[in-house]
Amino acid sequence: MSDKPASLITPPDGYGDWLAELKQRIHASQQRATLAVNRELILLYWQIGRDILDRQVEQGWGAKVIERLAFDLRTAFPEIKGFSRANLMYMRAFADAWTNDEIVQQAVGQLPWGHNLVLISKLKAPAERLAYAQAAVENGWSRNVLVMQIETRLLERQGAAVTNFDANLPKPQSDLARESLKDPYRFDFLSLSAESQERDVEKALVRHVTEFLLELGAGFAFVGRQVLLDVGGEEFFLDLLFYHLKLRCYVVIELKTGKFKPEHLGQLGFYLAAVDRQVKTELDAPTIGLLLCKSKNSVVAEYALSDKSQPMGIAEYKLLESLPTELQTGLPSIERLEQELAEIKRRPDEA
Incomplete structure (x- = not known):
C-alpha cells in the first residue's frame, strides 16, 4: 500500500x-x-x-x-x-x-x-x-x-414577430426560428423613457445583458455590441450580434427608435450578407436578422419582407411606457421622493 x-x-x-x-x-x-x-x-x-x-x-x-x-x-x-x-x-x-x-x-x-x-x-x-x-x-x-x-405575457408574445422565415428557411428550422422571436419585446428593466435614443438603448441592453438574454429567450448567446465589419475598406458597425445555440446561426439585431420603414431592411440585409461572408462558418446556418423598432404597421412589414431572400423578422420593443397604467400612477413623483428624503434628514434633529 x-x-x-x-x-x-x-x-x-x-x-x-x-x-x-x-x-x-x-x-x-x-x-x-x-x-x-x-x-x-x-x-x-x-x-x-x-x-x-x-x-x-x-x-x-x-x-x-x-x-x-x-x-x-x-x-x-x-x-x-x-x-x-x-x-x-x-x-x-x-x-x-x-x-x-x-x-x-x-x-x-x-x-x-x-x-x-x-x-x-x-x-x-x-x-x-x-x-x-x-x-x-x-x-x-x-x-x-x-x-x-x-x-409580461411571454407565451402570448412568442412567435408573434412578422417574419419571412417560412419562405427562406427549411423546416423545422423555420418553425424554431419563428418561435425564437416575439413581439413586442419588453425592456422595462432598462428604466429608460420612450424618448431614449438608439445608442442609449444599446448601451443599457449591454449593461443589463442578463435580463436582456432572459427576454430574448432560451438559446441566445451574446457576441458583441457595435461589432466592426470591414467591407471593401469601409467600416460598418452592427448594433448587436448574438449566436443562437439551437438554431446554430448568428442573429443580427438592429435597433430603430422610430416607426418601421421598408428601407430599414436594406441596411439589415447588407449586414446579414457581411456576417455570412466574414463571420459565419460552414457549420453555421444562414444568419438571421431581427429589426427592433418603436412601432410598425404589420401590413407594411409583411409587404417589405415578401421579396427578401434573407431570413428576417420585424418586432416592436417597449420601454417604460409598457408598464401597466395602475403601476405608472402608483409610482411616487419626484416631488414626493424629495419630500420624504427631507423628512428622513430632519428625524435625527427631532430625536
Missing part, C-alpha cells in the same frame, strides 16, 4: 475521462432522485386536495374541517412541514385547478410546489397553466422568473 496521500497518487491513462463520466452519472442520478421526490410530494398534495374537495361535495363538510385536519396532521407528523391550514387550502385549490392526475404526474409534477402555486394563482385557463408549466420545466425558470414571464 502506498504511503502517499490519495491526492498525490498519479492516476492511470484514461482515468480523467472515466472520472468525468462518473461525475456526470452521479449528478444525473441526484437530479432524478430529487425529481422523483418532488413528483411524489406534488402528487400527495394533489391527492389530499382531491380528498378534501370530494368530501366537501359528497358529504357536505364545511371549511372548518380543514382547520381540524391541519391540527391533526401536524400532531401526527410534527417533523413534516406543509400541513398548515393555508397550505391545505392551496392543496384544495390545486386539485380543483387540475382535475386529471396524469397532468400532475407530467409537467406540473416536475415543478416545485411554489411554482405550482404561482400557476394557479396567476392563470385561470388550464391550457395557459400547462403551457407555462412546460416552458418553466424546459427553461429551468426560478419561481421569480416564472412570475415575471407570466406578468
Whole structure:
C-alpha cells in the first residue's frame, strides 16, 4: 500500500475521462432522485386536495374541517412541514385547478410546489397553466422568473414577430426560428423613457445583458455590441450580434427608435450578407436578422419582407411606457421622493 496521500497518487491513462463520466452519472442520478421526490410530494398534495374537495361535495363538510385536519396532521407528523391550514387550502385549490392526475404526474409534477402555486394563482385557463408549466420545466425558470414571464405575457408574445422565415428557411428550422422571436419585446428593466435614443438603448441592453438574454429567450448567446465589419475598406458597425445555440446561426439585431420603414431592411440585409461572408462558418446556418423598432404597421412589414431572400423578422420593443397604467400612477413623483428624503434628514434633529 502506498504511503502517499490519495491526492498525490498519479492516476492511470484514461482515468480523467472515466472520472468525468462518473461525475456526470452521479449528478444525473441526484437530479432524478430529487425529481422523483418532488413528483411524489406534488402528487400527495394533489391527492389530499382531491380528498378534501370530494368530501366537501359528497358529504357536505364545511371549511372548518380543514382547520381540524391541519391540527391533526401536524400532531401526527410534527417533523413534516406543509400541513398548515393555508397550505391545505392551496392543496384544495390545486386539485380543483387540475382535475386529471396524469397532468400532475407530467409537467406540473416536475415543478416545485411554489411554482405550482404561482400557476394557479396567476392563470385561470388550464391550457395557459400547462403551457407555462412546460416552458418553466424546459427553461429551468426560478419561481421569480416564472412570475415575471407570466406578468409580461411571454407565451402570448412568442412567435408573434412578422417574419419571412417560412419562405427562406427549411423546416423545422423555420418553425424554431419563428418561435425564437416575439413581439413586442419588453425592456422595462432598462428604466429608460420612450424618448431614449438608439445608442442609449444599446448601451443599457449591454449593461443589463442578463435580463436582456432572459427576454430574448432560451438559446441566445451574446457576441458583441457595435461589432466592426470591414467591407471593401469601409467600416460598418452592427448594433448587436448574438449566436443562437439551437438554431446554430448568428442573429443580427438592429435597433430603430422610430416607426418601421421598408428601407430599414436594406441596411439589415447588407449586414446579414457581411456576417455570412466574414463571420459565419460552414457549420453555421444562414444568419438571421431581427429589426427592433418603436412601432410598425404589420401590413407594411409583411409587404417589405415578401421579396427578401434573407431570413428576417420585424418586432416592436417597449420601454417604460409598457408598464401597466395602475403601476405608472402608483409610482411616487419626484416631488414626493424629495419630500420624504427631507423628512428622513430632519428625524435625527427631532430625536
